[in-house]
Amino acid sequence: VKKDVLALALCAVPLIGIVELALHVKQTTSDQVPDADWLAARDAVKAEVKPEDLVVFAPFWVDPVGRRWFGDELAGLDREARPDESRFPRAFEVSIRGEHRAELEGWKRVSSRTVGKVTIGVYENPAPVKLQTDLMDLVGPDRMTVSQVSGPKETPCPWQHGVGQPGGLGVPQGAALPGDRFVCSGGGYVGLAVLHALDHHPHRCLFASPQGVGSLRIRFSNVTFGGSLHGHSGVQWVTERVPSAERIQLAFSAFDRPIGQNVHKIGVGWTGFEFPTPELAGKKGDLVAEVANGAAPRAYCFEADTRNVGP
Amino acid sequence: MSETADDKAERKERERETDPPALPCADESSNKVAPVTADASPKKPDASPKKADVPPKKDETPDLATRAKQWLCANPDPFIGGGIAAGYVAWLLATARGLGFSRDEGFYFTAAYEYKRWFAMLLDAPARAIERGAIDPIWSNNHEHPSLMKSLFAISHSLFHEKWKIFQDDSTAFRFPGMLMMGLALWVTYMFAARAYSRRAGVVAAIALGLMPNVFYHAHLACFDVPIMAMWTTCIYVYWRSEQEGGLSWALAAGLAYGLTLETKHNAWILPAVFLPHALIVHGRSILRHAARSSRVPVPTSLIAMTVIGPAVFVLLWPWLWNDTLPRIQEYVNFHVHHDYYNIEFLGRTYFGPPSPRSYMPVMIAATVPTITLVLFLIGAFDRARVLLARFSLWISGEWGKRLPWPKQAPERDRAQTDLLVFLSIAAALGPFLLPRTPIFGGTKHWLTAYPFLAMLAGRGYDLVWTRLETMLAARTALDGTRRLVAQTIVVAACFGGAFAVTVHSHPFGLSAYVPFAGGTAGGADLGLNRQFWGFTTESLNPWLTQNAKPGETLYFMDTAWPSWSRLIDEKRIPPTLRGVSSPADAELSIVHHEQHMNEVDYNIWTEYRSSTPAYVLTHDGVPIITVYRRAHGRR
Numbered sequence: 001v002k003k004d005v006l007a008l009a010l011c012a013v014p015l016i017g018i019v020e021l022a023l024h025v026k027q028t029t030s031d032q033v034p035d036a037d038w039l040a041a042r043d044a045v046k047a048e049v050k051p052e053d054l055v056v057f058a059p060f061w062v063d064p065v066g067r068r069w070f071g072d073e074l075a076g077l078d079r080e081a082r083p084d085e086s087r088f089p090r091a092f093e094v095s096i097r098g099e100h101r102a103e104l105e106g107w108k109r110v111s112s113r114t115v116g117k118v119t120i121g122v123y124e125n126p127a128p129v130k131l132q133t134d135l136m137d138l139v140g141p142d143r144m145t146v147s148q149v150s151g152p153k154e155t156p157c158p159w160q161h162g163v164g165q166p167g168g169l170g171v172p173q174g175a176a177l178p179g180d181r182f183v184c185s186g187g188g189y190v191g192l193a194v195l196h197a198l199d200h201h202p203h204r205c206l207f208a209s210p211q212g213v214g215s216l217r218i219r220f221s222n223v224t225f226g227g228s229l230h231g232h233s234g235v236q237w238v239t240e241r242v243p244s245a246e247r248i249q250l251a252f253s254a255f256d257r258p259i260g261q262n263v264h265k266i267g268v269g270w271t272g273f274e275f276p277t278p279e280l281a282g283k284k285g286d287l288v289a290e291v292a293n294g295a296a297p298r299a300y301c302f303e304a305d306t307r308n309v310g311p
Numbered sequence: 312m313s314e315t316a317d318d319k320a321e322r323k324e325r326e327r328e329t330d331p332p333a334l335p336c337a338d339e340s341s342n343k344v345a346p347v348t349a350d351a352s353p354k355k356p357d358a359s360p361k362k363a364d365v366p367p368k369k370d371e372t373p374d375l376a377t378r379a380k381q382w383l384c385a386n387p388d389p390f391i392g393g394g395i396a397a398g399y400v401a402w403l404l405a406t407a408r409g410l411g412f413s414r415d416e417g418f419y420f421t422a423a424y425e426y427k428r429w430f431a432m433l434l435d436a437p438a439r440a441i442e443r444g445a446i447d448p449i450w451s452n453n454h455e456h457p458s459l460m461k462s463l464f465a466i467s468h469s470l471f472h473e474k475w476k477i478f479q480d481d482s483t484a485f486r487f488p489g490m491l492m493m494g495l496a497l498w499v500t501y502m503f504a505a506r507a508y509s510r511r512a513g514v515v516a517a518i519a520l521g522l523m524p525n526v527f528y529h530a531h532l533a534c535f536d537v538p539i540m541a542m543w544t545t546c547i548y549v550y551w552r553s554e555q556e557g558g559l560s561w562a563l564a565a566g567l568a569y570g571l572t573l574e575t576k577h578n579a580w581i582l583p584a585v586f587l588p589h590a591l592i593v594h595g596r597s598i599l600r601h602a603a604r605s606s607r608v609p610v611p612t613s614l615i616a617m618t619v620i621g622p623a624v625f626v627l628l629w630p631w632l633w634n635d636t637l638p639r640i641q642e643y644v645n646f647h648v649h650h651d652y653y654n655i656e657f658l659g660r661t662y663f664g665p666p667s668p669r670s671y672m673p674v675m676i677a678a679t680v681p682t683i684t685l686v687l688f689l690i691g692a693f694d695r696a697r698v699l700l701a702r703f704s705l706w707i708s709g710e711w712g713k714r715l716p717w718p719k720q721a722p723e724r725d726r727a728q729t730d731l732l733v734f735l736s737i738a739a740a741l742g743p744f745l746l747p748r749t750p751i752f753g754g755t756k757h758w759l760t761a762y763p764f765l766a767m768l769a770g771r772g773y774d775l776v777w778t779r780l781e782t783m784l785a786a787r788t789a790l791d792g793t794r795r796l797v798a799q800t801i802v803v804a805a806c807f808g809g810a811f812a813v814t815v816h817s818h819p820f821g822l823s824a825y826v827p828f829a830g831g832t833a834g835g836a837d838l839g840l841n842r843q844f845w846g847f848t849t850e851s852l853n854p855w856l857t858q859n860a861k862p863g864e865t866l867y868f869m870d871t872a873w874p875s876w877s878r879l880i881d882e883k884r885i886p887p888t889l890r891g892v893s894s895p896a897d898a899e900l901s902i903v904h905h906e907q908h909m910n911e912v913d914y915n916i917w918t919e920y921r922s923s924t925p926a927y928v929l930t931h932d933g934v935p936i937i938t939v940y941r942r943a944h945g946r947r
Contacts, residue, residue, distance in 0.1 A: 017683040020809030023827035166919035176915035196911035
């Protein structure tokens with residue numbers, strides 16, 4: 001019997017080749033998502049999505065295709081390079097191959113439909129928040145100033161409109177130097193760019209790294225405060241992927257009173273922080289962020305917003 | 312080592328055991344060649360006519376054509392292997408124009424142009440050419456790799472492009488020697504498997520080797536990975552023949568082959584890990600006997616030849632080593648021993664230094680080598696390992712003077728220990744990739760040297776499968792020669808139809824291709840496996856660029872090397888009106904070759920262009936390969 005089974009198994013081996021061929025044909029024909037399905041999905045999402053909603057593509061590797069068809073209006077930098085998902089009350093997940101984004105775990109699915117080979121799932125945030133001020137919206141000379149602080153000396157860093165330096169042919173490239181930025185003496189700068197974080201995801205944030213001794217003082221004006229100050233920090237991924245004892249400090253203050261201090265350890269990746277500010281809720285005023293380096297200048301980047309819990 | 316009478320007898324027996332049968336083309340009246348019907352038992356002496364079995368009739372002196380035909384009938388294997396190799400090289404040539412240039416190819420094109428100057432000088436003024444002042448400026452170019460393949464690229468370019476104008480593209484002429492090396496790899500794989508197992512195993516082994524998408528991709532390139540696969544296999548084959556045949560000529564050939572292998576790529580340094588243990592096991596007893604008698608340790612002639620001739624050939628063929636020889640060899644060795652670690656994605660994580668994941672090699676093999684090939688390999692490997700263990704068990708029994716319960720029947724003799732050699736060849740090629748300090752940035756290309764042997768065992772596995780099928784079929788229907796041939800063709804097509812389809816479909820995205828059982832290209836992306844490296848896919852943008860790029864527009868070509876970009880432009884593989892630039896800051900169009908660590912380039916372009924919307928995404932089976940961005944008018 002054993003010999004018969006073995007003989008039968010050997011005779012069945014060519015079936016593996018046949019299955020291999022059948023799978024290949026399926027994967028390269030009927031499994032493919034035609035452009036028309038992407039366009040139909042775009043129209044379906046466009047008809048329902050609100051400005052405060054999130055649009056994501058699943059799996060993450062199909063993101064470029066999704067961005068191509070959905071465009072800046074639906075898949076622009078605000079959504080693609082978001083700090084996290086907490087600010088969005090609702091998410092449209094545009095998915096192929098039955099994939100699902102881990103970021104939406106715990107969100108409640110309220111609807112799902114298929115458009116050709118694309119599935120559109122609508123999810124509700126279980127803990128919605130109301131954004132008061134997104135500091136990244138304030139970047140520019142109108143509502144922001146930057147200065148370099150060394151002991152008692154504070155030197156302004158003027159705003160410049162220039163040519164960006166987004167990297168060359170070598171990789172890893174390092175973070176892009178944005179064309180529009182505050183330029184400090186000695187080479188330091190503060191500017192809005194997209195960080196390639198340790199998780200390989202994009203995060204739009206404010207690059208701020210003091211050169212040498214001292215710190216960078218960034219003043220955001222006319223900020224509406226809420227119940228908390230919520231934010232993230234990270235360092236360019238190549239630096240971050242080699243953990244070290246190095247620390248970068250980010251201290252917030254308002255109305256001449258400290259709000260909180262975040263210490264970023266090299267190696268932790270893009271991580272969040274939150275400081276309760278119930279005493280400031282509803283007030284308007286300047287918010288000051290002060291960045292102090294560890295051992296050496298790093299491509300450090302942070303973002304923050306003021307918010308209230310609840311819709 | 313001198314050959315004793317015992318050795319001679321053993322050699323004769325080995326020869327008898329391992330010569331594949333001649334084609335039974337005795338039926339000359341019908342002028343037909345009977346189908347190949349090798350038995351599943353490898354090396355079994357059979358009744359088929361041998362070289363010695365088909366002498367000309369005594370009272371006739373056959374004419375040249377008859378003698379040639381007789382010789383061909385008695386020695387068909389070089390021609391069968393040659394036919395497979397020629398067909399494959401033709402396939403490579405037919406598809407070469409559609410494949411862009413990787414970074415390293417660009418550097419080797421440049422080196423080959425330089426070396427060509429030196430060869431011209433050698434012909435014009437030999438005395439001047441061998442002066443240090445002439446050698447060093449030219450041969451310092453790309454001296455981190457030996458010169459053999461780049462010299463062949465140069466010679467091929469001179470002959471096939473410039474002189475005879477056989478290839479219109481410079482690049483095809485540069486690539487041609489690499490393609491021929493793939494032909495050599497197929498030929499040797501066929502010959503080896505045909506001699507070791509059966510002609511059918513040889514054919515299937517060559518098919519299995521040729522129908523691997525990664526191998527098909529690398530076989531197009533003017534690089535060293537397929538050439539070292541070919542030379543590694545050739546060197547082992549020649550050594551094996553020298554073990555079988557004995558005599559000085561095969562030993563000298565082994566020395567020469569090892570020298571050429573050293574001169575092809577540094578994988579050759581590992582080959583002693585194949586030869587030394589094999590020689591020790593094959594000749595151990597004889598060595599001990601001689602050592603006891605004469606107080607000297609005899610070493611097989613092939614090993615002596617490889618030790619002496621190998622390094623000599625290595626130095627002689629590489630002019631850069633003609634001056635400051637030892638320091639430069641040291642520099643060459645140091646470069647590879649302390650090689651940089653490049654980024655490579657594996658299971659969703661980018662590795663950039665030690666420790667390399669031990670699962671990398673087995674997972675990548677499972678995901679890129681067609682599953683049918685791996686299954687056949689496992690069947691063949693199990694069969695040969697069983698025989699090897701049975702021999703070992705018998706040896707133990709002999710040494711201890713106590714019979715072990717297994718095996719009940721003695722396996723066939725093989726004094727050349729072919730199975731051991733095959734397993735050692737695989738182990739030496741793959742073993743380093745189980746070490747934590749071995750860089751893994753080359754994907755599968757750094758262990759291609761294992762694949763011919765893997766394919767050989769797949770051929771052996773196919774032998775076993777076919778034998779069972781044939782028995783089953785014979786029980787149900789009368790199997791004459793024609794029916795048997797048709798049945799064999801159908802079974803081979805059933806086995807390898809998928810591998811063929813995957814390989815054809817993978818072009819020109821061979822590195823993005825994963826086997827259907829791993830989910831295909833999209834499955835590879837789901838698993839977080841590497842999608843490509845070294846920017847060779849830029850050429851695949853040509854249809855879109857032709858339609859959408861305006862004359863004179865600038866394009867940031869990212870991971871494509873400057874020499875590769877220049878060649879693309881020169882050969883009009885992309886619109887020659889485009890101007891390449893080295894930063895998105897200077898570019899109207901910017902591209903990203905998708906690899907996980909290249910995401911930074913993507914995001915930097917977003918910052919520069921203030922948009923995350925691509926103008927175009929080049930995909931393969933729906934998986935992004937390259938994203939193209941266009942700077943919005945006035946956004947600078």
